[in-house]
Amino acid sequence: MVTVDRPTAQEDKVQRAPRARMTGTQRRHQLIEVARGLFAERGFEGTSIEEIAQRAGVSKPVVYEHFGGKEGLYAVVVDREMETLLEMVTSSLTKNRSRYRVQQVALALLTYMEDRTEGFQILVRGTPTSGDSGRYSSLLTDAISQVEHLLASDFQRRDRDPALAPLYAQALVGMVTATAQWWLDVREPSKEVVAAHLVNLCWNGLMHLELDPHLVGPNEPQDDATSES
Template sequence: MSGATPRTRRRMSRADRKRQLLDIAEQVFAERGFRAVSMDEIAERCGVSKPLLYEHFGSKDGLVLAAIDRVKAELYEATSAAMAGASDPRDMVWRGMLAYFEFMDAHSRSFAMLLQEPMVVPGGTGEVLEQTRRQQSGLIAPLLAALAPDVPPVAVEAYTEIIIGACERLALWRLSHPEVGARDAAQYMTDFTWNGLRNHVGAAFPPPAPGPGVPRSDGSPDD
């Protein structure tokens, strides 16, 4: 009789398993659309039983809402971390926009489904999507207020909504224009934001000499 001990497979932790399920579910929803996908199909793609999916998420609605909620948190983390490393206000705008569009590249089909099929996905999805916008508003509005301190709060709020809407539309437009990269989109939005505030900013924040990768005033990236 051999004294060898059978090798045991390390069980995946609940958190790791949930992360794996959300990764695959997000991909399946993006590929096929929320309505067309069944829990059976997702379970098969995940390599787990359907009861396990229900144990983690309760329903298909719960699964898609969990996937969207996770993306919301990751988007906020990516954009806020990028802006925190900025050297000046224009660099902050540039870094935030670049992080946003790079993140959208990684989740483009998921966001397209949310923005283009609002009547198909679960009702709570619209609330999570709006929470995502409010998170981005919480990053953008204080920056605009600092750039243009004489602008009334209601105008700052309005400009913030304009920028958020423009970012979403540009992200969707890029789906049919793959030649427009994330850096291109970030440059367009940085120019749009900065030029739109030019009359309010005045001499308080003259366009600085850009750092590495930040567009110059003529639109060309700095090397």
């Protein structure tokens, strides 16, 4: 006769212990993270409330209770990503000296894309209504505007035409963002090396490239004709 070991009373109690319920804030955060992964993977149209709920282990009414629907949840996900990226880029644009500032902008974008790849994919994929990357384009427009302002002041101090600042701002931001999107696919060399070479091109031009560019510290000599921004 085969003897079957029965669980002890203590083991049975452990096995049947209910999982701790999440607070409303914890549940909301969980749903946002689950939705962020699905939106990045499948886009807005390819993601359903049912699938979000299933992956989060809740019923559909719970998702509706927190966000009102898929559009509301998507908007929250996008707003959080925009806030994160904008804070990183703006901080880099408004501090430190000129070359170091350009370097930190490139690093901020690369770091965001590396750490929050899903969020970046959502931003560039487009909104459910317009079908274009309106939020990301808006962010780039803000960044270009800030760079334009900085360059105009720099050009004026150096007796150069400040009317050319918009052209250079478009070129600089465009070069950094295009290179960053390429790097997201290949992930090599390291983001620090990519940032150093981007600044090398921005700062020195093709005719005066450094042989071995490296990232500079905020107080290192930077061959900056304007010295301080």
